[in-house]
Amino acid sequence: MRILGLDPGSRLLGYGVLERERSGWRRLSSGVLRLKPNDPIPHRLAEAFTAVREIIQLHRPEHVAIEECFVAHSPRSALVLGQVRGVLLLAARLEETELHEFAPRSVKLAAVGNGGASKEQVQAMIPRLLGDCRSGLGADEADALAVAWCCANQLRSPIVRPAGTLRGAAR
Amino acid sequence: MRILGLDPGSRLLGYGVLERERSGWRRLSSGVLRLKPNDPIPHRLAEAFTAVREIIQLHRPEHVAIEECFVAHSPRSALVLGQVRGVLLLAARLEETELHEFAPRSVKLAAVGNGGASKEQVQAMIPRLLGDCRSGLGADEADALAVAWCCANQLRSPIVRPAGTLRGAAR
Numbered sequence: 202m203r204i205l206g207l208d209p210g211s212r213l214l215g216y217g218v219l220e221r222e223r224s225g226w227r228r229l230s231s232g233v234l235r236l237k238p239n240d241p242i243p244h245r246l247a248e249a250f251t252a253v254r255e256i257i258q259l260h261r262p263e264h265v266a267i268e269e270c271f272v273a274h275s276p277r278s279a280l281v282l283g284q285v286r287g288v289l290l291l292a293a294r295l296e297e298t299e300l301h302e303f304a305p306r307s308v309k310l311a312a313v314g315n316g317g318a319s320k321e322q323v324q325a326m327i328p329r330l331l332g333d334c335r336s337g338l339g340a341d342e343a344d345a346l347a348v349a350w351c352c353a354n355q356l357r358s359p360i361v362r363p364a365g366t367l368r369g370a371a372r
Numbered sequence: 373m374r375i376l377g378l379d380p381g382s383r384l385l386g387y388g389v390l391e392r393e394r395s396g397w398r399r400l401s402s403g404v405l406r407l408k409p410n411d412p413i414p415h416r417l418a419e420a421f422t423a424v425r426e427i428i429q430l431h432r433p434e435h436v437a438i439e440e441c442f443v444a445h446s447p448r449s450a451l452v453l454g455q456v457r458g459v460l461l462l463a464a465r466l467e468e469t470e471l472h473e474f475a476p477r478s479v480k481l482a483a484v485g486n487g488g489a490s491k492e493q494v495q496a497m498i499p500r501l502l503g504d505c506r507s508g509l510g511a512d513e514a515d516a517l518a519v520a521w522c523c524a525n526q527l528r529s530p531i532v533r534p535a536g537t538l539r540g541a542a543r
Contacts, residue, residue: 243465250462270451279447283454284461291421291459294414 202356203229203262205298206349207253208341209285212238214249215341218260219331219349226353228331230260233341242284250288257296265293266301266352268308268344303351308344311351323347373527374400374433376469377520378424379512380456383409385420386512389431390502390520397524399502401431404512413455421459428467436464437472437523439479439515474522479515482522494518 208215217231234252236245257265267289270282293300306316312330313322324343327333330350338346379386388402405423407416428436438460441453464471477487483501484493495514498504501521509517 241471243461243471246458246462247465276447276450279450280441280454280457283451284458286451287417287455287458288462290414290455291417291462294418300412300414 202264203260204264204266204349204352204356205257205260205262205293206345206347206352207265207267207289208344208348209249209267209282209289210341211242211245211281211285212236213341214252214285214289215339215343215345216253216256217342217346217349218256218262219346219353221353226331226350228333228346230256231338231342231346233339242281246284246288249285250292253289253292254296257292257298262298264301264352264356265298266303266348267293268348269302269304301352301355303348303355308348308351311354312347320344373435374431375435375437375520375523375527376428376431376433376464377516377518377523378436378438378460379515379519380420380438380453380460381512382413382416382452382456383407384512385423385456385460386510386514386516387424387427388513388517388520389427389433390517390524392524397502397521399504399517401427402509402513402517404510413452417455417459420456421463424460424463425467428463428469433469435472435523435527436469437474437519438464439519440473440475472523472526474519474526479519479522482525483518491515 202221204219206217214234214236218229219226220229234249236248270286290300309318309323310316313326320340324338324340327343327346327350328338331346373392375390377388385405385407389400390397391400405420407419441457461471480489480494481487484497491511495509495511498514498517498521499509
C-alpha cells in the first residue's frame, strides 16, 4: 500500500510517498516542486496539476492525504492557496485515488505526539519515524511526509474498517 | 472570434459564449452548471473541470474571461471559491485559450455603464446588449455573459494591440 502526502503552496509544493513494508512504512519518494513565482497563476496551476498527476501515475498510491486548510490567512491568500489546492484535489480525483484530509493538529500529533508542535519539530521527527537518515529535509517535504504518516497511522490501526469511514472526508 | 465568460461558484457555475458577427457580438451559448451540494468537493471540482473543458472543446473560444475575485468574503469561503476557480483557470490554460481577468467594477461598467450597478441591473441589461430577447436569464448566466461582454469591449477597441497587453492579466 502507498500513500501520497501533499503540502500545497502557491510557490513551493511538498510531496512525499510512503510505502508499507513488513517492517513498517518507508519513504519511497519525496521532494518539493518549485513553481516559478513570476509565472502567471494559470501557468503555475497547470504545472502543479501536471506534476502531481505524474507523481500519482508513477507511484500509483491508493491514498492521497492533504492537510485541511489553515483558514486564519487573509481572504486573498486563502483564495490563492485554494486555487492550488483545487487542482491537487482534482488530480487526486481524476487518478481515482482515495482522498483524506487531516487537521494540522492531527498531523502534528501523529508525527511529534503533540498537536501544538513546531514546524522544526516535525522536520526533526519525520526522518526518525521513517528510519531515514537523510539530512536536510525541507519544511515542505517534511510536512508532506507528515500528512502521509498521519494517514498511514489512521489506516493501519483498524485493519478492516467499515466502508466509507475515511472516504469523503474531503468535503 | 469567440469569448467564453465564466462565473465560478461552488454550487452554481455560470458560463456564456459570445461570438463576433458583422453586426456585433451575439450570444452563442450560455447556461448554468449545477454542482451537487452533497457531493464531496473533489467530485464537484472534477465535474466543473470536465464540463468547462467540454464547453471549450465544443465552442473553441480564443479567449476566456473571468471576474477577479471579490476578496471581502471570509477566508473559508475564499478557500472554497479558490478551489473552483483554480480548476477553471487550469481548464482554460490546458485548452490553450487566452485568459483575462476583470474587476467586478469594470464588468458592471461595461454592462450597465455604472461600476456600482446591482446584479438585477446586469441581468436586465445583458439581453438588451446582445439583442437577445430570451427572458429569464439567471443571475449566474448573466454574470458570465457580462464578463465576456466586458472582455469583448476591451478586445474590440484597439483592433491591433501590442502583444501582452491583456495576456498574463490572470496573475
